[in-house]
Each structure stands twice: as C-alpha cells, then as structure tokens.
Amino acid sequence: MMSTALLEDTVLSPTAGRLYRRQNALTGLLFGVGLAVLGWFIALNTVQSNENFGSDMTVAVTMTCWVIGFNIGIGTFNAVFAWVLGHDQSREDELYGAGVSQGRSRYFKYCTDHKVVGTQYLILVFVLFFVGGTLAMMIRTQLLTPNSSFLSPQTYNAVVSIHGMCMIIATIIMVSGPFANFIMPIMIGAKDMAFPRLNAMSFWVVVSAVPPLLATFFVGGVNAGWTTYAPLSVQDGPAMICFAITIITFVVSVTVAGINTLITVLTMRAKGMTFSRMPIFVWASVIGGGLGLYAMPAFLLAMTLMVADKATGTSFFVADQGGSGWLWENVFWIMGHPEVYVILIPPVGALMEVLSTFSRKPVFAYKMIIGAMTGVAGLSIMVWAHHMFTTGWAPDLAGPFMLTTELISIPTGIIFLAAIGTLWRGSNWVRLPMYFGFLFIWNFIVGGVTGIYLSDVPADNYFHGNMFVTAHFHYTLLGGAMIAATAGLCYWFPKVTGRMLDERVGRWAFWLIAIGFQVTYMAQFYEGFKGMPRRVANYDPVFRPENLVSSIGAYVLMAGWVVLLYALVSSWRNGAIAPANPWSAKSLEWHTETPVPLENFLQDPLVINDPYGYGGVASEQIHAVFGAHAHHGANNGDHTS
Amino acid sequence: MRRLVGAGGALLLATVVIAAIGVGFSAQSYSAPIPVLKATPVGTDGTCGKQAPRVHLAIGAYPDSSGVDDQGNAVHPGGNPDWPAFGPSNEYSVPAGSCVTMTVTQYDSGELLNNAYFGKVAGTIGNKIHIESSGTNVSHCAEEPGAPATFAGDVTELQPCEIGHTFTMRPLPGVSPGFFLNVPLPVAGNYSGENVGNTKDFPHQTVTFSFLAGPKGSYSWNCEFPCGHGVASFGAVMGAYGYMSGYLHVI
Amino acid sequence: MSSNQLHNDDSILEDLAPEVDRDLHSKHVRGTALLWLIMTVGGVLCGIYLTPRLMPHMFAKEGRDAVLTVQVFTVVAAPVAALVCAVALYSLLHTRHRASLEHPPKDGKPLRGNALASGAWLIVSTLLVVFLLFWGLTEWSAQQVVHADSLTVNVVGNQWVWDFEIPAQKVRLEGDKSLIITKAISMSQLNLPIDVPVTFNVTSKDVTHGFWPVNLGIQVDANPRATTTVHATPDRLGKFVVRCSQLCGLNHAYMYTEANIVSDSTFEAWVAGGATKPIGSLIAKGAA
Numbered sequence A: 001m002m003s004t005a006l007l008e009d010t011v012l013s014p015t016a017g018r019l020y021r022r023q024n025a026l027t028g029l030l031f032g033v034g035l036a037v038l039g040w041f042i043a044l045n046t047v048q049s050n051e052n053f054g055s056d057m058t059v060a061v062t063m064t065c066w067v068i069g070f071n072i073g074i075g076t077f078n079a080v081f082a083w084v085l086g087h088d089q090s091r092e093d094e095l096y097g098a099g100v101s102q103g104r105s106r107y108f109k110y111c112t113d114h115k116v117v118g119t120q121y122l123i124l125v126f127v128l129f130f131v132g133g134t135l136a137m138m139i140r141t142q143l144l145t146p147n148s149s150f151l152s153p154q155t156y157n158a159v160v161s162i163h164g165m166c167m168i169i170a171t172i173i174m175v176s177g178p179f180a181n182f183i184m185p186i187m188i189g190a191k192d193m194a195f196p197r198l199n200a201m202s203f204w205v206v207v208s209a210v211p212p213l214l215a216t217f218f219v220g221g222v223n224a225g226w227t228t229y230a231p232l233s234v235q236d237g238p239a240m241i242c243f244a245i246t247i248i249t250f251v252v253s254v255t256v257a258g259i260n261t262l263i264t265v266l267t268m269r270a271k272g273m274t275f276s277r278m279p280i281f282v283w284a285s286v287i288g289g290g291l292g293l294y295a296m297p298a299f300l301l302a303m304t305l306m307v308a309d310k311a312t313g314t315s316f317f318v319a320d321q322g323g324s325g326w327l328w329e330n331v332f333w334i335m336g337h338p339e340v341y342v343i344l345i346p347p348v349g350a351l352m353e354v355l356s357t358f359s360r361k362p363v364f365a366y367k368m369i370i371g372a373m374t375g376v377a378g379l380s381i382m383v384w385a386h387h388m389f390t391t392g393w394a395p396d397l398a399g400p401f402m403l404t405t406e407l408i409s410i411p412t413g414i415i416f417l418a419a420i421g422t423l424w425r426g427s428n429w430v431r432l433p434m435y436f437g438f439l440f441i442w443n444f445i446v447g448g449v450t451g452i453y454l455s456d457v458p459a460d461n462y463f464h465g466n467m468f469v470t471a472h473f474h475y476t477l478l479g480g481a482m483i484a485a486t487a488g489l490c491y492w493f494p495k496v497t498g499r500m501l502d503e504r505v506g507r508w509a510f511w512l513i514a515i516g517f518q519v520t521y522m523a524q525f526y527e528g529f530k531g532m533p534r535r536v537a538n539y540d541p542v543f544r545p546e547n548l549v550s551s552i553g554a555y556v557l558m559a560g561w562v563v564l565l566y567a568l569v570s571s572w573r574n575g576a577i578a579p580a581n582p583w584s585a586k587s588l589e590w591h592t593e594t595p596v597p598l599e600n601f602l603q604d605p606l607v608i609n610d611p612y613g614y615g616g617v618a619s620e621q622i623h624a625v626f627g628a629h630a631h632h633g634a635n636n637g638d639h640t641s
Numbered sequence B: 001m002r003r004l005v006g007a008g009g010a011l012l013l014a015t016v017v018i019a020a021i022g023v024g025f026s027a028q029s030y031s032a033p034i035p036v037l038k039a040t041p042v043g044t045d046g047t048c049g050k051q052a053p054r055v056h057l058a059i060g061a062y063p064d065s066s067g068v069d070d071q072g073n074a075v076h077p078g079g080n081p082d083w084p085a086f087g088p089s090n091e092y093s094v095p096a097g098s099c100v101t102m103t104v105t106q107y108d109s110g111e112l113l114n115n116a117y118f119g120k121v122a123g124t125i126g127n128k129i130h131i132e133s134s135g136t137n138v139s140h141c142a143e144e145p146g147a148p149a150t151f152a153g154d155v156t157e158l159q160p161c162e163i164g165h166t167f168t169m170r171p172l173p174g175v176s177p178g179f180f181l182n183v184p185l186p187v188a189g190n191y192s193g194e195n196v197g198n199t200k201d202f203p204h205q206t207v208t209f210s211f212l213a214g215p216k217g218s219y220s221w222n223c224e225f226p227c228g229h230g231v232a233s234f235g236a237v238m239g240a241y242g243y244m245s246g247y248l249h250v251i
Numbered sequence C: 001m002s003s004n005q006l007h008n009d010d011s012i013l014e015d016l017a018p019e020v021d022r023d024l025h026s027k028h029v030r031g032t033a034l035l036w037l038i039m040t041v042g043g044v045l046c047g048i049y050l051t052p053r054l055m056p057h058m059f060a061k062e063g064r065d066a067v068l069t070v071q072v073f074t075v076v077a078a079p080v081a082a083l084v085c086a087v088a089l090y091s092l093l094h095t096r097h098r099a100s101l102e103h104p105p106k107d108g109k110p111l112r113g114n115a116l117a118s119g120a121w122l123i124v125s126t127l128l129v130v131f132l133l134f135w136g137l138t139e140w141s142a143q144q145v146v147h148a149d150s151l152t153v154n155v156v157g158n159q160w161v162w163d164f165e166i167p168a169q170k171v172r173l174e175g176d177k178s179l180i181i182t183k184a185i186s187m188s189q190l191n192l193p194i195d196v197p198v199t200f201n202v203t204s205k206d207v208t209h210g211f212w213p214v215n216l217g218i219q220v221d222a223n224p225r226a227t228t229t230v231h232a233t234p235d236r237l238g239k240f241v242v243r244c245s246q247l248c249g250l251n252h253a254y255m256y257t258e259a260n261i262v263s264d265s266t267f268e269a270w271v272a273g274g275a276t277k278p279i280g281s282l283i284a285k286g287a288a
C-alpha cells in the first residue's frame, strides 16, 4: 500500500482533476445565479401570465434552476457527464478530487475527502444555527411584551416558520454531517466513505438548499409554520414554493448521505471490526441514517405534491376541491415523527462515547443500547398520529397511537439506564464534554416526562397547540439532541481541528447555556400550563411575566452559544496543539495522527476488542493493533496502558 | 484577560449583527411606513347612548392599492396593482372612551362571501349601519346583468351577494374580550369588477356607523370578504399585512 | 487541587480486597438511595401540590381530567426521573475525579452490564407504561360517552374569527325543565347554560383552525369540508376564553373570543330576549 504521508505531497500533473480544477463555490454561485436568472426570464415571458399560478410557477422554475445551476457549477454532475462521454477518472483525478496539494482552497471545492466534507458540514451547521438563532432572538424580542409591534403578524409568522425549518435542517445534519463523515469512517478503520463523490454531493446539495429557504423572506414569507399544514400552506404565496424546493433538495442530500453511511459501515470496516465491536456511535449513525431513509422520502413526496397543488392547481390537500388537509398532516408526521429520532439517535450515540471515555468505563449494557436504539427507530415509525390526536381524524385510533407512543418510553428509558449505568462508579473525569453530558441527562429527563403527558389523549386535549408543546420539543431537541451533539463536538474538537478547545471560556459558555436554557423553557412550560397558545405574535397580558422571563433566558442562552462559538473559533485558530489522543480514549479515531492523514491510517488497523475495555484485564484494554506490529500489540497514541 | 476581552468582543459583535438584522426585519414588517390616522375629539355628545367625546374617522376601501384617492394621496404606498386596499392608512388611533363615528367609502366590487355570518352588522351602536349609494351599483344576487345594489338608510344585514368588503374588528388578546365589530360594506360598481375606480367619479357606497371605544388597548381589524387568491380566496392580499388588515389603537 | 485525588480513589482500594469493594459498593448504594429518596419525595409533592396550581380552574370534567393526569403522571414519573438524577448527581458529587484538567490516574469499575439492574428496569418501566396506558384509556373512554339529549352547538372557524350557532332545538335544562329554541341563534361569543351536556360540531370555512375552549379541557380542529365533534358539560359559572390552537395565517394570534357559562334562568332570559343582548348584561340580574 502506498504510504499516505506521501499522498499529500504528491505532485499531480497540471491536468489532474480536469474540469474540477476550474470549479469551486464561486463557479457554483455563478452558474446557479446565471441559470436562475435565465429560468426566471423565460418563466416571466411564458407561465407568469397565468392568473392563478403565474408567480408560483415562476418562482418554482427560478428556484429549481438555481439548485441545478449551482450543482453544475460546483461539479456535482461532472462524473456523470464524464461517464456518459466514456472517460473514467484516473487515480490522479481521484487524488485531485480528494484535495491533494490544494491547501485551504479544497474547503471551497467539490472535495471527496470525508474529513474535508465533515469540516465543511461543521461550518455549515454553525452558519445555520446562527441564522436560526438570530430568528429566535427576533421571536423572543417580539414576545417580550404582550402587544408588541416590533414585527407585523406577517413577518412574525415568516420568522417563526423559517426559524423552525432552519433549526430542523441544522439538527438533522449536525451530527450526521460533521461527525458521521469525519469521525465515523476512522472509527471503523476505513480509508474513506464508500462513495466519496456522493459524499461531496450530499454536502453541496444541502448548501444549494439554503438560499431558497432564506429567499422566502423576500417573496412574502411562509405563513404556515415549519409544519406547513395544508390548506393554509397552499393558500400561502410563492414563499411556500421556495420552502418546498428547499425541502426537496435537502431530502436528496439526506438520502444520499444515509445510503453512503449505511454502505460504508456494511462494507468498509477494518479487519476484526465485527458488529459487536463497533462503537455505539457507529451504530447510532447507521440506525439514524437508516431511519432517515425511511422517513425523509415521505417529505420529498409531500412537498412535490404541495408544489403541484400550488403551481399547477391539483388538489391533493385542498378540501374544497376534493383533497384533504388530513392527508398532508398524515404524510408530514409519517416523516416528522421518525425524523425527530433521526435527529436524536446520532447525538445519543456520540454522548455514549463521551460518557464511556470520561467515566473511564465501558458503556453499560452495550447490546441493550443497540437494541433500544433499534427499538426506538422501529416504534417511531408507528407513532406519528400522536401529533394528530386533536385533529378529529380517526378518533378511534387515539387508543392505538397512545399505546405505541407510550411504548416508546421503554426503549428511551433504556438509553437512560445505559447513561447512568456508565456513570455509576466511574472515575468521572468532568471535562467540558462531560459538562454537556450531565446537562443532557437532566434536559432529556424533563423532555421525556413531559412527552408522556402529551401522549395521554385527555391531557393532550389541553396541551396541544400550546406553549407546553413548544417547551417539550425544545427540551428534547435543543436540550437533548443539540446538547448531546455539543458534547460530541467538544469531545472530537481536538481530532477535527488539531487544537485543544479553550476549556475555561468553554465552561463560561456552558453555564450561560445551561442556565439560560432552563429559564427560557421552564417559563414556557409555565405558559403552557396556564394556557398560552403557541405561534402567536401577540398574547394576553396575563402571560406577561413568564414571557419576559423566557425572553431574558433566551438572550442569556444565545449569549452562551456565542461565547461557545468564540471559544471554538479562537481555539481552532490558535489553541494549544492537540496530541493524537488527549482523552486516552480507545476507539480508532484517537489512534491515528492528528491532523488525520489522507486515507486515515499509516498502517492498517486490526481490531481485536470493542473500544470499551476501560478498567478491564490487560487483554481487553486494547481495541486494535496496527500494521506489521499487529502481533506485538503496539497501540500507538495510547498512554493509558 | 485576553480571553475575557475576546469573548466579550464576540458577544458585542454578535449583538450588533443580530440587532441589525432585527432592525431590518422590523422595518420590512410594514412594506411602507404608513402614518397612523389619528382622530381627535370634535366635542361631546350622546350619539353613542351616553355622553362621550366624539371623534370621526374617514377611510376608503379601494380597488387599486397602487393608485391614488380623491385627494391625490397614495391608497397604499408601494401597493400592488392587482390588489385592493384600505386607505389612506390601515392603522387608526382614537382616545379611550370616545364615541367613534367611522365613514367608510367603498369603491370596490365583490363576489360571494364565504360565510353569511359576516353579512350581519355587529357591535355598532344600534347594531346598524347607514348606507348612501351613488352611481349604479350591481350585486351578484341575480343572473347577468345582476341586481341593483342601491341603499339609502339604515341596514342591519346584507346578503352575501351584496358585499364588497367587510370591516371586522376584535380586540388584541386581553383587551376587553367581549368586543366584536362587524360591518359589511356593500358592493360598488359591478360585481364582476367593471366600472370601479379609486375616486368619486366612479360608483361608490358611503357607509357610516358609530361605536364606543373601550378602555386603552389595541384592536385588530381585517376584511372578511374573500378578495385574495387561492384557498378560500384568502391568499395573496388577504395574507399580506396592511392591505386588508390593520389596527385600531385606543389611547 | 491534586490533594483531592485521594478522596475518590475507590478503585485503588477495590484492588486490595473484595470485601472492601463490597463495602464501598454499599456505601455508594446508600448515598444514591438517599438522594433518590429526597428527589422522589420532592417530585411526588410537586406532582400533588404544585401542578394543579400551575393550571387554571377548569369548567368541565374533561379539564379536571387533564389536571389530574398531570398530577398522577408526575407522581408516577417521579421515582424514575429521580433515580436517573440521583445516579447522575451522585456520580458528579462523589465519584468525580477532582483535578478536572488532569487525566484520572485509574479507570472506573468495568461494569459492562448487570442482568438484575437491566431486568428490573425493563419490568418496572413496562409496568409503568401499562399503567399510563390503562389510565389514559379509562379516562378517554369515559369522555366518549355521549349524552342522548345534549345541546348542539355549531362552531365555525373563519380566518380569523370564531362564530357559533345554536340551531333550533329543544334543550333539556337542569331538573327536566325544557327550553325550546325556535330560531337558530348566531353569536360571536360562546354562551352556554351550566350543567347541560354540549355537543360541538366544528367546521371551518377556509383553512384548518383549532377549536380550543381553554378551560373545558377539550380541543378539536376545525377542518374545511368536514365536521368534527367534541363533547363537554360545563359545570361552573363564569367566563373563559376560546382560542385557536392551530396556526391559521396572518391574524391567528387574534382569533379568540369569550365563553360565558351562565345559569339556566339567565340563559332562558337571554334566549327570550332574542339572543341579541350581550349576555354579560343579564348575568347580574340572573345572579340576583
């Protein structure tokens, strides 16, 4: 095997990479905008004149052209074109594609190296969270006082809708993007993902999905919330088309990424990496990715029909013309409920790695965790109608859906058991990732317990459509999934960036986040108990004190994220150089150099145990041995044994 | 120390950025800055059933928001040519406890109401409105060429086929919750949209009614006549703030 | 800082002798159990005394069912939540490696699972879920009982106004009195007599709305071209608000109105007066 250190120094011929040489984010932008303007111009002179659907069709054409144009410009279709024309890529082309000898510029290109893709995703996630967070600040500013006129009702609805969807997109990719790409292949001892070009594609496609989402603000705004219930969404202006194009594009990306993850784990594991030796995070990525493959296509389908209803006058979801709003609600939640677990499972996997490493203990009940995650995924496709208890659709199904929803608490409970079992009698090393780990446990308990109130139909008849639901899903999604992902981020930061994270500033950020979060959402639970509806631009003055408290909490929370972002950015630029294995962890990513070389390992790993041999007998302690020294148990980078 | 300054600087920067974006959003909230139409008392009388300061508000419902009204003022600054609008403003302010007499001049045509409920007058003094018709106004109530829609006097209810817009108002949450005002505005010109325009040269209907303004607080009004596009004709103009919706501030 | 390290080096002791480990184990168990007990008691007390104070006074059994459910579920969840928190807190307080920036000198105890703990956890959580389900289904089916001669009220959602209609019908009031409504009453507020079972037929003229008479504790969507039904029997005099619980566009926040639950005699007087006067003006008389 060619040494990878050599690979990065390879001097490629000046034609290596062919078309890719001339493509980057800028050409993507140029092609995207160019094609969009062309499409817009053509549509303006043809379909625009249709009285009912003209502007919807024009926007649909323009946005579709943008997405296609951007992807042509960045190079998504190069390989397909080349294949049709009969040239295949040479090894040199592939090395160019993986970013060899391009320095920083490879981060702005269609780069197939999974570590570059992971880093690109990480930056994108930061950007999306910042956008979504800014919108959240608008919402809380509007709600600071009862009859505030900071935003008009139209703008308020637009802000709420895009805040929701921006955050949903960000949380879906926050772990499966950066960590399932950067870390997961190294964890299983692979050289790259199974389909490196599809990997690059999944990233640039989701990039192209973002501008239409933000464009909604300039064409009237989405009025219908992130759930875009029909027929309200069909009634909405062309912003809804932008929104739909974003979703359709995003689903393509998630699907491609999911398939890639699955095939990578199935086929690219190192020698000895049996399924029962795989780190929990790898399992979580597979289960989350697989569940995404089930859930997300329903969203693509739903949004395609939505575009048809709006721009061509079909009536899938319009009751006045024979369609049904309940159809939308069903298809949406058939996507939407599994989707919350698509978001949750990968961060929980990351959290288990954190808990095990920092308690210096094996994960507790390894097989049960995998069973529980699988069980959650399986059950989660059968609970969607708990979002529809009060819709009047099929009241007779209230009982069955109450059953499945409450059943899901059993596997969810096992995840708690595993978490506390891992902490129990650990030699708990409370570094920054662990701070977030503890915070996760508290938040997720609150989210889970409030979930069971909502799963009870008579209680949901009070809580549905009320701030209680808002607080519930922020406790699970932001307090649960996102905090767990943050634990993962702090944990893998030294590996991804090669620097140690500034822990002091990080801890300030932690306290701001932890306290701001509780204040914000406990106040919202209280609003919900008292009966304040959600998604309202103005509210009854009886809810004034708790809204004031919630807004102040939200400002503190946002300040915490900003301080954390500062810690991340400043440490990335000039933090202390990280050793290869700062946490003395056992899984493979810590046993290759930092920065991780192209194709990941200088010597092939041979896995001999699961990565959780902490405190065990000597033979269990070693997860893998490397290369020619395999028999002697050399375990580079590990300073524990 | 350096870290403290760095983190503080980052916070400051983020605050500035977010505040700037917030100001942008707040500004685009109102597609154009339309000044509030402010009514001042012109004396005290018993029109509203008890002695109260009297104020007048005169507004119009126009077929073309991009045009100008009789006085040459823009109906809705920066308005959309296909959309109707209320003018010269969509926000009004009156003193608390005053007796408000509103005159709405209706210049727009109509089709059919979604819900006959909004044909009934509610919340005005005497549960009635006064209508004076001018020009030839044709309703939807009969086949082509339609039935005349001419009024001169007090009315308590209009047929769904006689309506062009409504002025429907309720308090913001927490402000005198019992209040509900509904005023149907009869169709002007021809229901199919012929012979309508923004000025008194075209047929119009002058609707007058009074109501007692409650305690301090804001009221939200909108038109309940489906004059937009899409589902229930409540899309487009009906969903865009400021054309067919607004506030009454009782100060 | 590093002097703290001695404090928690249990694992060093545990190598010395198995008995020491056992003692240590029971020390940890005792500590955790104490924390658990405190938190459980706290949670149970919160469930019983705090949660009902967070929620408004309900005007119907359905609403009180919701409050009771919150109470019961909080009490039931308290021991489980407390266990998780107790173990986490105990780990944080007592088995933490204190010199937080330095690497711990020793690994934790390699517990890879415990059949007893896992089994007990599974059984207990399954039993709890069975209880939750039993509770929910019992309550829910009790709520489904429809009174034969209930008062029918048609509820219509419009963007962004509720309107109500009491169609012509014979209403059975308390004590077998009956009130005949000869002409449909249309109203912008929800005026109802006390202690008369009501059937709400809910629909919409445009998009989906959520009919939420807050203090009745019932809710159902108003869908265009469909009629959905909910029942409740208001049993308390007074006012509360009816809101829209489903985002319905521009003025969704303002789509709310008042509900008045009045005595039989007030209701009769109001109907007799043509149902046009604000019912509030009659309440004083009715009550007097």
Ligand code: HEM
Binding pocket: A227, A340, A341, A343, A344, A386, A387, A405, A406, A408, A409, A412, A447, A448, A449, A451, A452, A454, A455, A456, A460, A463, A464, A465, A469, A472, A473, A476, A477, A480, A481
């Ligand atoms: C024990 C576990 C849980 C139960 C029993 C549960 C139950 C429910 C129920 C019944 C609703 C519908 C409430 C309503 O709209 O009336 C709901 C809403 C929601 N839940 Fe959960 N949940 C649980 C955990 C989670 C988790 C882990 C997540 C995410 C990671 C989550 C995310 C959400 C979201 C996003 C919504 C609301 C979506 C919306 O209406 O906008 N839940 N939950």
Ligand SMILES: [Cu+2]
Binding pocket: A336, A337, A340, A383, A384, A386, A387
């Ligand atoms: Cu769900």
Ligand SMILES: [Cu+2]
Binding pocket: C157, C158, C159, C160, C208, C209, C210, C244, C245, C246, C247, C248, C252, C255
């Ligand atoms: Cu509504």
